[in-house]
Amino acid sequence: MDVRAKAAELGIETSFIDATGHQRVLDATALQRLLESVPDKLSHHVLAGDLIWRGGKCSAPELSNEAACPLSWQVRDMQGHSVADGVCADGTIAIDLPNNGVYKLHAVDEHGRKDSVNLLFVPQRAYEGDFDRVWILSVQLYSVKSARNWGIGDFSDLSWLLRWAANIGAAGIGLNPLHALFDDHPEQCSPYSPSSRLFLNPLYIDVPALPEWDEDFAAEYGAAIESARSAEFVSYSEVARLKLAAVRGAFDAFKARTTLKRRTAFDEFRRTSTQLSRFACFEVLRRKFRGPWWDWPDHWNQPSEPAIEELRNGPDAREIEFFEFQQWCAHEQLENCNHLARELSLPIGLYLDIAVGVKCDGFDAWNEQFAILRQLSVGAPPDLLNTAGQDWGLAGFNASGLEQTSYRSYRAMLEASMQYAGAIRIDHVLGLNRIYLVPHGNLPTQGAYVQMPFESLLAVTALESVSHRCVVIGEDLGTVPDGFRERLADWGIWSYKVMMFERDHHGAFHPIAHYPPNSLVTFNTHDLATYRGWKTGHDMRAKSALGFDPGETQDSRDHALTMLTAALRRVDLNDASFGSMLHYLSKTKSRILAVAAEDLLNILDQPNIPGTVDENPNWRRKLPVALEEWGTSVDLSALKDSSQERWRS
Secondary structure (H helix, E strand, O other): OOOHHHHHHHHHHHHHEEEOEEEOOOHHHHHHHHHHHHOOOOOOEEEOOOOEEEEOOOOOOOOOOOOOEEEEEEOOOOOOOOOEEEOOOOOOOOOOOOOOEEEEEEOOOOOOOEEEEEEEEEEEOOOOOOOOOEEEEEEEEEHOOOOOOOOOOOOHHHHHHHHHHHOOOOOEEEEEOOOEEEOOOOOOOOOOOOEEEEEEEEHHOOOOHHHOOOOHHHHHHHHHHHHHHHOOEOHHHHHHHHHHHHHHHHHHHHHHHHOOHHHHHHHHHHOOOOOOOHHHHHHHHHHOOOHHHHHHHHHHOOOOOOHHHHHHHOOOHHHHHHHHHHHHOOOOOHHHHHHHHHHHOOOOEEEEEEOEEEEOOHHHHHOOOOOOOEEEEEOOOOOOOOOOOOOEEEEEEEEHHHHHHOOHHHHHHHHHHOOOEEEEEOOOOHHHEEOOOOOOOOOOHHHHEEEOOOOHHHHHHHHHHHHHEEEEEEEOOOOOOOOOOHHHHHOOEEEEEEHHHHHHHOOOOOOHHHHOOOEEOOOOOOOOOOOOHHHOOOOHHHHHOOOOOOOOHHHHHHHHHHHHHHHHHOOOOOOOOHHHHHHHHHOOOOOOEEEEHHHHOOOOOOOOOOOOOOOOOOEEHHHOHHHHHHHHHHHHHHHHHOOOOOOOO
């Protein structure tokens, strides 16, 4: 088969139009590497592909060209139990299933050809919330300072923030991803480069809040804890050294003496957390063998369940249990925050971010080797802000693997965050439709878009959203295909509106009426300038000092400020202060307004400058004001005046 025909069969786009309107054609070498990495799709002889039954509305399955009616069919759940069967003469299958879910539809045509596809029995739309227009505070949890934490924000700080949110009329707290990173390599601290999106970062555990906490630890390590607490930036290595040692001490105490209630709760967590055992085994194995998992002994780079069970019952059993305990502690503390949000009647509670991919040498890529492509990196082609393109060094899902595993890993990823949250954000939601993949070793300009099962992923997203009563916001910034945002909206997936980018071709900021109700509106993101940094041009100077193209000139920034002032004046706001900008966004129809803590505290530097690693203290900046001082540092009267239309009494 011709290579370009093969590429089309696999959903690889060999050319595309970039953000500047130029056509980019994939070179032959990059194309060959993509062909070698993207797995073949399933061949169907009776049914053509996934069948989506939405909101109880049945549609006839699409039949392959080879299919011959009548068909005998059977529907089975994910445990293999038959839930419906029948015979159809014309390809029309009428099924009445009692519950939404993912099923398998098996069919045999009159010539005996067999086939099976995913049957997605899903709600009409994702959950859309039961609140009117509200505002939330966006916080990078690691950046939080307090008089009691150990140099990094933790889940007790999050409890404090939730109570503060309730007192100042907010609907909840928005957070950076809380995914598990590599705690034995703590300086790899980007929350968007996780080992696993299924588990939590244990550095957020408040160790002294654990019942098994040994107060003698604080006496012995008090000076080191105070040093980490008072440091200008988060010292991840020191925080990890202290916290992991303290949690290990708590685990030893738990093993030696604990209550029956605690032991029972831990055992139940181990029983019901389906991938926990494998995750804990992975943590032990990667410390034992070092290096990436594909270089491990064959017995472990793709282990069977009997091998995992053997490891669990061997000499490493206690160490495996420690990593399970660590996750249980993190889960319990975050779940307590979730319960607190409900007790406080916060309409959203926690708003969590889900990273676009995972590190290829991490747990998820090891655990889901068929659904996740480790040989290709997720990224983005060149655009106006990142003229060299982007390679995020992350592994992403692939269409064939997702389809053949009935979207198991995608659903698990959503559930892992939705269980704690009233809303989530899917980073780079364009990846549900097509994902830009760069072969390892290639420049970001030498990647290609690969098609994903868009409708099926939207259907599964709606299914999990309704099941967990969790609003889903899709980060839909940048250039997207025609009709993309309309499809998201049709499925009830909210849009993500960043005011900084909401401008017309002449640079004028869009009017208040431009913002749709089912959207989250904010001025900026963690990757963009703070309001103060943007107004002063500090972000451009910072990028230039690092040798990066800031993406705009001082003249263009001055023009943007002029356009912002004009937009504000149209609604009788006579200056370009932070309060006026916030008042402007408060007037929009968007049902969620997110206000960054950095802007509330008038901070100059942004949390992250994309494209930098060690050149800039990304993901390390602490907020300059401790939580205990927020009451006197934040002008609550001005905040209420600016957000009065969204203030909850």
